[in-house]
Amino acid sequence: MGRGDAVIAAVFAGWFLLVLLRQLGLGRAFVRRLDVFQLVPGWRLFSGFAGHHDYSIHVRNIDAATPEWHRLEGGPRPVRSALWHPALLLVRVRRSQAISVVSAYRQDKEVTGSPRYRALVGSLSTLPQLQLAQRFQFRIVAERPYDPTFEAMEVYRSPVEAVRTF
Amino acid sequence: LIHSLSFSDAETVAQMVAVIASAAHFLSAAQLLVNPGLFGPNAALDWNSVRARGLMARTPAGRIRSFGPRTVSALCLFKMLGALGLASAGLTGTPLLPWTALVAATSLSLVVRAPELVSAADHIANIIVVALVLGGLGSLDAMTMALGFIALHVCIAYLTAGVAKLRHPLWRNGKYVVGMVSTREFGNQWIARTLLRNPAGALISAWLVMTLEILFPALLFLPTDLAIAGVIAMTCFHAAVAAMMGFNLFFFAFPATYPAVLFLNFQVRQWMV
Numbered sequence: 001m002g003r004g005d006a007v008i009a010a011v012f013a014g015w016f017l018l019v020l021l022r023q024l025g026l027g028r029a030f031v032r033r034l035d036v037f038q039l040v041p042g043w044r045l046f047s048g049f050a051g052h053h054d055y056s057i058h059v060r061n062i063d064a065a066t067p068e069w070h071r072l073e074g075g076p077r078p079v080r081s082a083l084w085h086p087a088l089l090l091v092r093v094r095r096s097q098a099i100s101v102v103s104a105y106r107q108d109k110e111v112t113g114s115p116r117y118r119a120l121v122g123s124l125s126t127l128p129q130l131q132l133a134q135r136f137q138f139r140i141v142a143e144r145p146y147d148p149t150f151e152a153m154e155v156y157r158s159p160v161e162a163v164r165t166f
Numbered sequence: 167l168i169h170s171l172s173f174s175d176a177e178t179v180a181q182m183v184a185v186i187a188s189a190a191h192f193l194s195a196a197q198l199l200v201n202p203g204l205f206g207p208n209a210a211l212d213w214n215s216v217r218a219r220g221l222m223a224r225t226p227a228g229r230i231r232s233f234g235p236r237t238v239s240a241l242c243l244f245k246m247l248g249a250l251g252l253a254s255a256g257l258t259g260t261p262l263l264p265w266t267a268l269v270a271a272t273s274l275s276l277v278v279r280a281p282e283l284v285s286a287a288d289h290i291a292n293i294i295v296v297a298l299v300l301g302g303l304g305s306l307d308a309m310t311m312a313l314g315f316i317a318l319h320v321c322i323a324y325l326t327a328g329v330a331k332l333r334h335p336l337w338r339n340g341k342y343v344v345g346m347v348s349t350r351e352f353g354n355q356w357i358a359r360t361l362l363r364n365p366a367g368a369l370i371s372a373w374l375v376m377t378l379e380i381l382f383p384a385l386l387f388l389p390t391d392l393a394i395a396g397v398i399a400m401t402c403f404h405a406a407v408a409a410m411m412g413f414n415l416f417f418f419a420f421p422a423t424y425p426a427v428l429f430l431n432f433q434v435r436q437w438m439v
Contacts, residue, residue, distance in 0.1 A: 005304040005311075012300065012315045019319060023326040036225050037274045038281065039296060041289040043323040044330035047337065051352075052345025076355060081412035086197040088412060089283055091351050093210045096282040119215030122208040146358035147348035164208065 015039070053142040055098040055155070059124055061133035062160050069139065070129045094120075098140045098156075105156050112159065125164040133163050173390075173428040176310045180301065182425035183294060183316065184266065185256035190291040190418035191269050192249035198276065198283070199242040202235035211280050227278045238279060245272035252295075263302035270295040286323075287415035293319055294422055310433075317430035320423040321383035328379030337376065340369035352411045378403055385427055386434050393431045397424040 001009070018040045021027045031040050058069040073091065081088070097120045104111045111117055120138075130136050137160050143152035172178055204211045213233040222228045248268035255262050273292050277284050284292075294316055301312025336342040344361050347353040361368040378400065385396040401421045408417040 001307055002305060005308045008300050008304045008308045009311055012297075012311050016315060016318065019322060023322060033221065033224075036221060036227065037277050037292070038284050038289060039293060041286065043286070043326035045286055045327040046342070046346065047327070047330035047334050052336065052342050052349070054349040054351050056350075076350065077412045081414065082409040083414055084193075084197070085412045085414050086200045089197060089201050089204060090210065092285070093204060093280075093282045095351065097210070115215045115218040119210065119212055122212060122215070123210040126208060144345060144348035144353075145350045146353050146355045147344065147362060149362070150345075150348065 050095075050099050053144060055095055055102065056141050056143055057094060057098055057120075057124070057138055058141060059127060059129055059136055059138045061130055062135040062137055063133055067137075071141075072127070072129075102140055102155050111156075121158075121161050122164055125161075130163055135160050135162055137161065171425075173425060173432050176306055176313055176429065179313055179425045179429040180262060180298060180309050181256040181259065183313070183422055184252050184262050184298060186418055186422035186425070187291055187294045187298075188249040188253040188256065188265075188269070190287060190415050190422060191252070191273060191295070192246050193418065194288055194291065194415055195242040195245040195249065195272075195276075198280075199239055199246070202239055204283075205233075205235040205238045205280070207234070211282065213279070216279065216281065222278070222281075225278075233279055238276070241272045241275050241279070245269055245276070248272060261302070262298060266295045266298040266302060270299050285413070285415060287413065287419035290320065290323065290423060291415070291419040294419075313426040313429045314433070316423050316426040317386070320420065320427065321386065324379040324382035328376050328382075331372075331376050332380065337372050340365060340372045343368045343372045343375075347410070352413075354410050357410060375403075386431050387438075388431070390428070390431060390435065393428055397421070397427060400424070 018027075018031055022031045022040050022042055028042075057072045059072065060067045060069045072094065077085070077087075097116050100114070100116045101111055101120065104114060104117075124130065124136065124138055138158045139154050140156040141152050142155050144150040171182070203209055205213070207214075213230075216222060217228045217230065217233075245268075248265050252262065252265035252269055254260075255265050270292070273288075273295065277288070277292065297312040297316050297319075298309075301309035304311075331337040331342070334342060336345070340361075344358070344365075347361060348358040361371070382396070382400065385393045388396065401417075401424070404417045404420055408414045
């Protein structure tokens with residue numbers, strides 16, 4: 001084995017060690033602080049609190065005569081999603097932002113000042129449902145639309161936010 | 167067809183891995199390319215909000231002022247070009263390195279730009295190309311190490327996922343599966359109704375998934391025919407997940423590692439004999 005190969009072997013060994021540590025929950029903060037390219041992911045797929053619910057976002061125009069909640073996105077996935085599913089990206093972003101807000105709220109952490117919350121408020125401001133609104137509110141609802149026995153639960157309600165104009 | 171392939175030669179196996187992974191990368195970039203609206207100012211992934219976060223704010227990427235939809239589209243197009251080149255190199259036996267490097271560079275830039283969009287399938291597809299880049303920088307021994315790394319990494323991934331599920335009481339009694347298929351985002355109305363009427367079906371599905379995931383590393387030690395049967399079963403599992411849950415990238419990204427698993431199986435069995 002040449003010197004170049006030895007260096008490559010050391011890189012693989014170090015990388016594999018970090019992967020193992022991350023799965024064992026050791027040095028998680030250290031790995032996450034370094035891993036800007038997400039090459040040392042956690043692999044606990046679909047075993048957290050969020051995997052068995054939709055975290056849907058509902059918005060309402062506070063200034064409307066009857067401020068009703070409107071659910072964002074939705075509808076069944078098309079059959080072609082098995083091959084081509086670009087709509088999943090917006091679903092994933094909204095879901096990730098919603099889960100981040102709910103997690104921070106449950107842990108009594110600062111919610112409304114976080115960059116993800118601000119990004120969510122900014123992107124909700126551009127929704128057609130809020131075109132004429134000055135102020136709005138959103139809520140996050142845990143639900144399972146295909147399970148009639150499951151009652152949807154509101155898990156977060158935002159303070160009233162001003163619609164951002166751009 | 168699988169029997170006619172050779173899993174003993176690192177170069178051939180790397181080409182197989184590259185061809186399958188290129189499909190995952192091409193599809194991932196194409197799906198991103200048709201979503202430019204996510205990246206504009208005040209869109210869901212506005213760059214200013216992404217770069218303000220803890221990890222990004224501490225890196226040089228956090229100092230980039232503008233990273234809008236046009237740059238993202240350009241990166242996607244280059245990644246798609248790289249994926250086509252990679253597939254072509256894998257099929258014709260020409261060097262993989264220029265293409266793996268292009269795919270890795272564009273893909274990792276997109277990870278920095280849109281961290282929320284990185285799924286487990288993207289993770290494994292990126293790990294594959296980065297490992298192939300490293301393997302391509304050295305001799306054939308380095309490529310052997312790269313394939314071994316890919317195989318061990320995917321074994322750890324499945325094992326961790328399976329054990330984490332096994333520790334969750336709702337997975338053990340099948341209710342997590344019912345919950346998952348009852349969501350609009352990942353679920354399916356017909357399957358949800360069927361499993362709600364037949365809780366035993368949910369229980370069997372849950373234990374089948376956990377068993378497949380936990381036992382995956384055993385493929386490294388089984389006789390080759392059984393290992394091949396195992397990877398075929400896992401490919402069917404990912405096809406089912408794509409059809410039922412819409413996780414289309416998983417169908418290419420995880421099976422892209424399977425030639426490396428069979429390669430390592432061959433090496434382990436040689437060593438055992």
